[in-house]
Amino acid sequence: MMPDLMLKGKVIKLGDNISTDDIIPGRFAHLRSNLPELARHVLEDAVPGFASKAKSGDFIVAGKNFGLGSSREHAPVVIKMSGVGAILARSAARIFFRNAINQGLPVLLCDTDKISDGDELEINLTDGTIVNLTSRITLSCSKMPPIMSAILKEGGLIPYIQKHRGFKL
Amino acid sequence: MGKTLAEKILSLKSHSEAEAGDVVIADVDLAFVQDTTGPLTIRQFKESAFKALAKPPQTVIFLDHAAPSPAQQLSNDHILLRSFAKETGCRIYEVGDGICHQLVAENFANPGDIIVGADSHTVTAGALGAFATGMGSSDVAVALALGKTWFRVPESFLIELKGVFTRGVYAKDLILYLIGQIGADGATYKALEFGGDALAQITISQRLTIANMAVEAGAKVGLFPADKITQDFLTEYGRGGNYKPLYPDAEANYERVITVNIVQLEPMLSLPHAVDNVRPVAQVKGVRIQQAFIGTCTNGRLEDLAVAAQILKGEKRHPGTRLLIAPASRQVLIRAIEKGYIRSLIEAGAAILPPGCAACLGLHQGVLGDGEVCLSTANRNFKGRMGTPEAIVYLASPATAAASAIRGEITDPREFT
Numbered sequence: 001m002m003p004d005l006m007l008k009g010k011v012i013k014l015g016d017n018i019s020t021d022d023i024i025p026g027r028f029a030h031l032r033s034n035l036p037e038l039a040r041h042v043l044e045d046a047v048p049g050f051a052s053k054a055k056s057g058d059f060i061v062a063g064k065n066f067g068l069g070s071s072r073e074h075a076p077v078v079i080k081m082s083g084v085g086a087i088l089a090r091s092a093a094r095i096f097f098r099n100a101i102n103q104g105l106p107v108l109l110c111d112t113d114k115i116s117d118g119d120e121l122e123i124n125l126t127d128g129t130i131v132n133l134t135s136r137i138t139l140s141c142s143k144m145p146p147i148m149s150a151i152l153k154e155g156g157l158i159p160y161i162q163k164h165r166g167f168k169l
Numbered sequence: 170m171g172k173t174l175a176e177k178i179l180s181l182k183s184h185s186e187a188e189a190g191d192v193v194i195a196d197v198d199l200a201f202v203q204d205t206t207g208p209l210t211i212r213q214f215k216e217s218a219f220k221a222l223a224k225p226p227q228t229v230i231f232l233d234h235a236a237p238s239p240a241q242q243l244s245n246d247h248i249l250l251r252s253f254a255k256e257t258g259c260r261i262y263e264v265g266d267g268i269c270h271q272l273v274a275e276n277f278a279n280p281g282d283i284i285v286g287a288d289s290h291t292v293t294a295g296a297l298g299a300f301a302t303g304m305g306s307s308d309v310a311v312a313l314a315l316g317k318t319w320f321r322v323p324e325s326f327l328i329e330l331k332g333v334f335t336r337g338v339y340a341k342d343l344i345l346y347l348i349g350q351i352g353a354d355g356a357t358y359k360a361l362e363f364g365g366d367a368l369a370q371i372t373i374s375q376r377l378t379i380a381n382m383a384v385e386a387g388a389k390v391g392l393f394p395a396d397k398i399t400q401d402f403l404t405e406y407g408r409g410g411n412y413k414p415l416y417p418d419a420e421a422n423y424e425r426v427i428t429v430n431i432v433q434l435e436p437m438l439s440l441p442h443a444v445d446n447v448r449p450v451a452q453v454k455g456v457r458i459q460q461a462f463i464g465t466c467t468n469g470r471l472e473d474l475a476v477a478a479q480i481l482k483g484e485k486r487h488p489g490t491r492l493l494i495a496p497a498s499r500q501v502l503i504r505a506i507e508k509g510y511i512r513s514l515i516e517a518g519a520a521i522l523p524p525g526c527a528a529c530l531g532l533h534q535g536v537l538g539d540g541e542v543c544l545s546t547a548n549r550n551f552k553g554r555m556g557t558p559e560a561i562v563y564l565a566s567p568a569t570a571a572a573s574a575i576r577g578e579i580t581d582p583r584e585f586t
Contacts, residue, residue: 021551026530030240045558065354071289073305099305
């Protein structure tokens with residue numbers, strides 16, 4: 001499904017180097033074929049009770065190197081299942097970044113020091129601008145390669161492939 | 170303009186003149202999954218409505234992360250993976266065969282190949298000159314179906330290695346030092362390309378250790394040139410005919426050049442809870458450990474077990490420290506038995522685990538409890554990695570792990586070598 005191009009929500013602020021083990025550790029590997037059960041544990045070591053705290057449309061706003069570590073795509077899957085509408089970070093680990101876009105979960109790279117916990121943001125995915133409605137600051141995020149924008153626009157890699165049956169550069 | 174190794178391989182496989190920053194579609198020579206990423210890959214493959222694999226003999230499933238299965242849900246995942254292998258004709262490596270990355274090195278990877286695996290340590294095969302990188306389940310599912318994927322051609326860092334290893338210092342110490350210098354995100358989206366005079370003395374086993382951890386600096390690949398040492402390795406494993414020399418061009422363009430004089434290195438350690446939190450072992454000596462774990466795709470090879478056995482032969486593990494050893498593959502285990510290493514290790518008090526990932530990712534075979542400290546030869550020490558988030562993991566070489574198991578505390582291996 002095509003994601004909304006205008007997103008609005010509240011910020012849950014996290015720090016630097018949130019690893020895939022913080023997001024969904026290996027000790028829950030036995031739940032990976034039961035995603036609703038797995039999703040109950042999303043980020044629980046980093047933010048106790050995250051799954052019940054996160055509201056639909058909230059944004060995760062983090063520091064540098066978000067999602068470092070494992071290739072487990074279950075990490076963006078469970079974040080998306082928690083209702084989070086987008087992740088904003090100063091930088092993101094390569095595999096996580098690609099996985100999140102493949103799941104139709106926007107990851108925007110910008111200067112997140114200018115965003116605080118609880119701020120309300122409005123994000124325009126088309127031009128990559130972020131308006132902080134709380135502090136009234138406007139930020140812009142770095143552009144992703146066109147192929148990733150195209151995948152995100154289709155709602156993820158599988159819908160993109162169902163439509164195009166291959167990659168179009 | 171000359172080409173880096175990454176640009177050379179991606180040019181060849183995309184049938185274009187690829188330069189850093191370009192996005193290309195490239196042929197995939199080998200695509201694989203393991204048992205904790207494979208089930209999602211299969212579900213995505215089926216959802217994408219593809220019926221057949223592009224290249225069944227070049228598609229592999231490895232049962233290594235939960236092997237043998239410690240939970241009924243994981244047993245059901247294994248059943249799903251086995252039946253997919255039967256349906257599609259892809260290859261499958263069973264419980265006890267070994268770790269995916271070791272088996273890829275032993276059986277598949279060739280210079281100039283493109284390898285994608287649903288596991289972040291797929292970079293390991295860069296030791297043999299393969300452009301090998303980790304991806305998620307959806308990307309690998311599509312690569313299985315198309316036999317191709319898209320890549321952004323990475324900029325490269327040249328890591329120039331000079332000198333020789335001194336007593337008690339190994340490839341693990343080198344890569345930990347380097348990650349400490351670069352930082353956990355210092356090479357994000359980049360290729361690390363290794364070069365320099367020292368390569369003439371760095372074995373494939375050591376190269377695998379180094380390439381394996383490239384991802385811990387954020388890198389997309391950790392690439393070695395293919396030289397005489399690569400050729401000898403491929404010949405030993407029955408695919409000498411697949412060898413071709415592979416070097417970067419002399420005028421290749423590097424974003425950064427980092428020179429490491431190996432002679433100056435000492436045994437190194439990653440402290441909790443970050444791989445780039447690196448210090449010399451000498452500065453951390455004396456920390457009590459409850460578990461020493463030698464194995465994994467980073468350090469579970471024959472050379473690693475040889476070093477451990479040499480230190481542990483005739484010694485005993487400390488009574489307060491468990492010693493777990495998991496050979497990286499069936500073949501490593503057989504050779505370690507033949508050479509007498511396994512006997513020395515068992516007599517020293519080690520528990521030998523089946524070839525596989527074992528304790529590395531906290532799902533079985535050595536899960537840590539609250540407040541426990543483990544010295545591991547693996548590649549990650551994130552909070553919660555090996556069990557409860559209240560446990561602590563240090564990363565070091567097999568020599569440091571062996572010496573520390575004897576004393577029951579973090580120990581400089583040079584006291585034993």
